[in-house]
Amino acid sequence: MKYGYIRSLPGEKDTSQQVALLSTIQIDQLFTEESYRLNDQLAEMIDLLEEGDQVYTSSLTTFAQSLNQLRALLETFTKKKVSLHFVTESIQIDRPLIHSFSDIVHLIALFQTESTSLMTKAAMEEAKERGVATGRPRKKDANVNRAIELYTSGEYTLKQIKEMTNISKSTLYRYLNEDY
Numbered sequence: 001m002k003y004g005y006i007r008s009l010p011g012e013k014d015t016s017q018q019v020a021l022l023s024t025i026q027i028d029q030l031f032t033e034e035s036y037r038l039n040d041q042l043a044e045m046i047d048l049l050e051e052g053d054q055v056y057t058s059s060l061t062t063f064a065q066s067l068n069q070l071r072a073l074l075e076t077f078t079k080k081k082v083s084l085h086f087v088t089e090s091i092q093i094d095r096p097l098i099h100s101f102s103d104i105v106h107l108i109a110l111f112q113t114e115s116t117s118l119m120t121k122a123a124m125e126e127a128k129e130r131g132v133a134t135g136r137p138r139k140k141d142a143n144v145n146r147a148i149e150l151y152t153s154g155e156y157t158l159k160q161i162k163e164m165t166n167i168s169k170s171t172l173y174r175y176l177n178e179d180y
Contacts, residue, residue: 003045005057007033010121018058021087025056036122051081059088060111147172
């Protein structure tokens with residue numbers, strides 16, 4: 001059997017690019033993960049795998065969420081004697097690699113960076129859905145209010161305001177743009 005595996009990425013709920021990438025392959029059954037942080041479809045697919053099956057996925061980052069998960073999945077696929085194909089990276093786990101060591105290290109580093117970024121984005125999306133504000137909170141304090149008063153009085157230079165309040169020019173302008 002030939003299986004396809006697609007994972008929805010944070011900020012990119014549309015999986016059409018992944019589908020297009022796999023469309024040239026005669027896939028018997030396609031598994032689609034609706035959320036980046038889920039692995040339900042992946043687990044279901046793994047349960048169905050038998051020796052000699054082939055699995056196609058668009059890339060390392062759509063297949064696994066971390067280097068440890070990737071390592072564990074590769075072990076599982078190898079034990080089951082299933083061929084796994086990463087289309088973008090041109091990697092097939094049951095064949096010798098045609099990449100140089102430098103290229104392999106680059107791929108692993110890129111995977112690690114992208115997977116960390118995607119997990120962060122997914123967590124931020126989930127927090128936003130729950131109504132939790134992400135990022136550094138903006139809160140006017142007494143110094144910001146004083147800096148605005150000094151600025152609007154027209155009696156002080158930006159350098160003097162910074163020295164008196166310890167509020168930078170960019171911070172002052174950001175609050176001025178929000179208020180006016």
